[in-house]
Amino acid sequence: xxxxxxxVLKCQALERKIDPETDPSPHYQVLVSDGQxxxxxxxxxxxxxxxxxxxxxxxxxxxxxxxxxLLDFSLGFHKLESQPGGVALDFIRGNLFRPEDMKPLxxxxxxxxxxxxxxxxxxxxxxxxxxxxxxxxFGVPWGSEPGTPDKYFxxxxxxxxxxxxxxxxxxxxxxxxxxxxxxxxxxxxFPSRNQWVGILLAFQSQCFHTDDRTDDAIKEVCEQxxxxxxxxxxxxxxxRLGADPGKESVTLMNVSPxxxxxxx
Numbered sequence: 001x002x003x004x005x006x007x008v009l010k011c012q013a014l015e016r017k018i019d020p021e022t023d024p025s026p027h028y029q030v031l032v033s034d035g036q037x038x039x040x041x042x043x044x045x046x047x048x049x050x051x052x053x054x055x056x057x058x059x060x061x062x063x064x065x066x067x068x069x070l071l072d073f074s075l076g077f078h079k080l081e082s083q084p085g086g087v088a089l090d091f092i093r094g095n096l097f098r099p100e101d102m103k104p105l106x107x108x109x110x111x112x113x114x115x116x117x118x119x120x121x122x123x124x125x126x127x128x129x130x131x132x133x134x135x136x137x138f139g140v141p142w143g144s145e146p147g148t149p150d151k152y153f154x155x156x157x158x159x160x161x162x163x164x165x166x167x168x169x170x171x172x173x174x175x176x177x178x179x180x181x182x183x184x185x186x187x188x189x190f191p192s193r194n195q196w197v198g199i200l201l202a203f204q205s206q207c208f209h210t211d212d213r214t215d216d217a218i219k220e221v222c223e224q225x226x227x228x229x230x231x232x233x234x235x236x237x238x239x240r241l242g243a244d245p246g247k248e249s250v251t252l253m254n255v256s257p258x259x260x261x262x263x264x
Contacts (some may be wrong), residue, residue, distance in 0.1 A: 002179025005029045007079040008087065009039060009137040009161050010070070013127040017152050018117050019045075026107060027162075028120050031153040032135060040150055040160040043186065045107040045116045049172070049205040054101040054165070056116060058123070062187060062198030064096060068138055070187070074103040076142055077159070079084040082181040091136050091166050092210055096185075097200065099208040123188055123197050132191045139163040139184040166202035168219045169210045178216050230256040 011032035019026035025048050030041040044051050066087040080088045089096065109115035112121070127133035140163045149156055164184040167177055186199040202208075206215035235251040255259050 002082060003140050003163065003167060003177060004183045005079065005140055006082055006088070006179075006182040007077055007138075007141070008070070008073070008166075009041070009077045009135075009139075009141070010034065010073050010075050011039060011041075011135050011137065012075075012133065013124055013135055014038070015153060016121065016124050016128065018121070026117075028117055028124075028156050029152045030124055030135070031155070032137070034073070034077070036076070037179045038150075038153070038155040038158040039077075039141075040152060040155075040158065041139075041186070042133070042160055042162040043164045044162075044201065044203075045120070045122060047203045047205060049174075049203060051104065051106040053106045054107050054116060055202040055204055056090065057097055057102045057198070057200045059097065059198040059200070060195070062196040064094075064198075067187070067189075067196055071189075077161075080182075082179055084181060088181040089185055089199060090168075090181045091183045091200070091202065092163075092168065092208060093181070093212075094183075096198070102200070102202060104204060105115065120199060123199065126190070130190060130192065134189045134191075136187045136189070137161045137164060137184075138186070164201065166200075166206055169207035169222075170203070171205065171217055175216060178210070180212065230254060230258075231260055231262075 008259045011034045013032050015029055015031040017029045026046050031046040032039050032041055044054060047054060069087045078085060082088050107116045138162045141159045141161050143159045150158065164186055166183045167179060170178055183245060188197045207222035209218045209222055210216060211218060232253050232255060233250060234253050237249045240247055244262050
């Protein structure tokens with residue numbers, strides 16, 4: 001299966017709140033407006049699956065071919081086709097970043113400015129204080145019950161956006177949500193700074209090796225234990241200036257206590 005209502009909400013931030021630490025699946029909540037209606041963006045900061053700390057990557061100089069297309073969107077929610085060539089996101093196939101650049105970060109760490117909630121808050125607060133900042137919340141909408149105020153911001157006739165994270169490579173009860181070209185993220189545009197910030201999140205229980213058709217985890221690869229290489233390439237000099245026959249070099253290091261045969 002996949003996320004049938006996947007899309008992006010173009011909006012401006014108004015207010016934010018953070019779920020209490022006692023919540024088993026806390027979120028960072030953002031009240032936003034599309035100029036006509038208010039919405040709530042719910043961003044996971046902790047996983048119900050072990051390990052609980054999320055993987056994150058915040059790119060202060062986010063650049064990608066989709067950004068110009070996003071600028072052309074009007075404010076509001078836009079349903080996206082889960083396919084290449086548009087603005088739908090796929091962490092694996094869309095060349096957004098290197099998976100190894102994502103690092104785990106706890107939602108709650110004593111002290112200021114050193115956990116995931118505070119990191120997200122840094123950029124959202126900046127967006128709230130900026131008159132021209134625009135958020136692009138990639139995820140899935142769900143509506144409030146008619147006449148029922150939102151439990152966080154007490155507004156009516158709006159909607160919420162969630163799944164602001166990678167939506168592939170999940171196993172178990174979340175496997176039904178796997179799909180190609182439907183990953184969630186939160187790019188923020190600061191026009192006055194001429195800056196794009198990309199906030200990208202994933203669960204450690206997800207796998208970055210996924211089937212091209214279903215986006216299910218390829219278990220044969222994901223369940224392999226990591227192998228520590230005994231020989232590492234430290235440097236290489238290839239095609240040096242001037243005549244280089246016989247002068248190219250590769251510097252290797254053996255990090256094991258054993259002799260290693262290099263023939264072949």
